Amino acid sequence: MHWHKTGNMQSGICYVALGKNGAFHIWSNRRFYHAEYIGKTKRFRFPRKKTLEEIKNLCEMNDYWED
Numbered sequence: 001m002h003w004h005k006t007g008n009m010q011s012g013i014c015y016v017a018l019g020k021n022g023a024f025h026i027w028s029n030r031r032f033y034h035a036e037y038i039g040k041t042k043r044f045r046f047p048r049k050k051t052l053e054e055i056k057n058l059c060e061m062n063d064y065w066e067d
Contacts, residue, residue: 001066003056015052017059019066024059026052035059 001017001024015026022039032048033055042064049055059065 015056017065019064021066022064024062024065026055026059028052037062037064039064 001019003015003017003026005013006016007014012027017024022037022042024035024037026033026035028034032050033052034048035046035055035058037044037046037059046055046058046062049058
């Protein structure tokens with residue numbers, strides 16, 4: 001899976017990594033980065049992080065990340 005940047009500055013920038021079984025979404029509220037996994041049978045959120053790099057690493061180290 002690879003990260004793709006979606007949205008624009010007005011609607012908010014979101015990063016999405018799509019896989020066969022689900023997708024990881026990252027967004028920011030200007031203070032923290034938030035992430036969520038939405039799959040066919042599972043849906044969960046990650047703890048918020050201060051940097052984009054930290055939240056991406058958290059998603060990529062998750063068991064649901066598809067290589």
